[in-house]
Amino acid sequence: MTLLEAILLTIITASTPLLIAAIGELVVERAGVLNLGVEGMMIMGAAAGIAAAITTGNSGLGVLAAVLAGMALAAVFAFLTLGLATNQVAAGLALSIFGLGLSGVVGAPFVGVQRAGIGKIEIPFLSEIPFLGPVLFAQDPFVYASFALVVGVSWFLWRSRAGLVLRACGENHASAHALGYPVLRIRLYAVLFGGACAGLAGAYLSLAYTPFWTSGMTGGRGWIALAIVVFASWLPWRAAIGAYLFGGITILQLHAQGAGVPLPSQLLSALPYLITILVLVLIMRLRRGGAAAPAALGTPFVPDR
């Protein structure tokens, strides 16, 4: 395997959790809900995933537990913001704080427990293509799932009727309601889907990326996923570009630290965060004039009969 192939492989593994979480949040925001709790749902997924995997000895059950944990937290958020029409920003922050705390309690007994990570699956025939094969078709199942999510969500949002209705709820909930669509129920499904994706992204971190648990192991990835959604102008394939851009930066700065670049390692570690800020500014400049955000994003909806 060449060095370039090796670097590309690590970039893909670093980008996958960002991509999975960002796609989930993208659907949530397309439905008009801003869930800032991605970090909390992701780390809960990581903690529940490894806890279930170690207790049952089955990685598949770990993944299932992670997805369910993400959805459970999302359900709490949905009850507050949809059922009780609370401020979505504040409820999302609460979800992040709560998730970080609860994951620490759930994960405490599993600190330092090593286990074999989820292995890679080589797709026969395709993985033998020179260069592209080993990079794209000899990955762990999460990577394939992330590809499938991008394609599936793109198709759902722009090629299916349900996707059109979901986007309508995000653009103008009063009109969607007047047309007879159950705005709150559609938003609930979207929020739960976002929670499932964040949980899955968390499972990837604790079951495949670094197959052990450390408190706070998401390290701001949930927040970067939120930034990727903005960067992507709420389009799934652009979210994939954004996730790979951030994954690439993370890996390159790690390589730079390893190669002994004469810069403080802290400056290199700060690069992904600084570049997130820079990208947010640049994208707003490029988009001057045309607003891309769903029009009803972040506004609570209370149906009047």
Added chain:
Amino acid sequence: MRLVLERRAETPLALRIGSPLLAVALTLLSAIVIFAALGHDPWRALHIYFVMPLSDSWGLQEVAVKATPLVLIAVGLALCYRSNNWNIGAEGQFLVGALAGSWLALATHGAPDGPWLLPAMLACGALGGALFALIPALLKTRFGANEILTSLMLVYVAELLMDWLVRGPWRDPHGFNMPQTVIFEPEATIPLLMEGGRLNIGTPLMLLVVALMAVLAARTLKGFEIRLVGEAPRAARFAGFSETRLTWTVFALSGALAGLAGILEAAGTVRQLQPAISPGYGFTAIIVAFLGRLNPVGCLVAGVFLAITFIGGENAQILLRLPLDVTRVFQGLLLFYVLACDTLLLYRVRLVRGAAA
């Protein structure tokens, strides 16, 4: 069965005061369930968590020491949130304030002269925090970049900056390679209120800030402007208030208060710089601001309550071996309940039989 919200014409005063109290009661109730689930006697745990910190003078002092930064940061954040500016990077502004003020303490180390040093350090801390908070404000007003994300990203940047300084250029050469600076000179530390305690003049300073902010919010044109921009942005625009200028003002003010809290913590409570200078004050202050209903005096009461959970969490870690993260769980739950109870102020909540609309 489904929930139906009906908008209230007006909110009774009893409900305004009662809703945060209901949130606290629900949190205590949840605490009992969580303690029992973790296999502890809930009454003993509750006592250790919420009563013991208040039962001796040492505990009371610690509560005041911890409440000081929380309240200082929260009153600033309350102004931001009232005007729909979502500054969630107070933790970073706190750290940069601590860095900026400590820079002066370290620059004069070994040759401190004059009583000007401490006031200058406090001013430097506030200035550092304000400038750091103005970055997201500038990016928001000039480029339209989302201030929630930029202010949060800057927290990670501030943490790494702090880490670099105390491990690199500012490290104590005689500190056995520990990541920390020298202990500040007596001239560069905040004077204690009384002998033998940890309470310093930061606490009365905080009370003064609360009083000033209460007057600002309730009695001045600026306070009215902040409320108007938050509640009726269109009306505010017609009245000629500039949203851009207001964003700058509230970010600078909240950053300055977070920075002041940072240097008070560094030069008062800790007396040196180290990476673990904040147990997440900047994030907990967000909860303080909401529990205090975005009102300065409310923030004071809420800050004391959350300070108790910090001390209680430390006690429970020692006496019951409960992980410190349990405190975070309570804090997150508290914010959930506060938000849920605030819905009662705006709406009548009813359960209705039948299918969803």
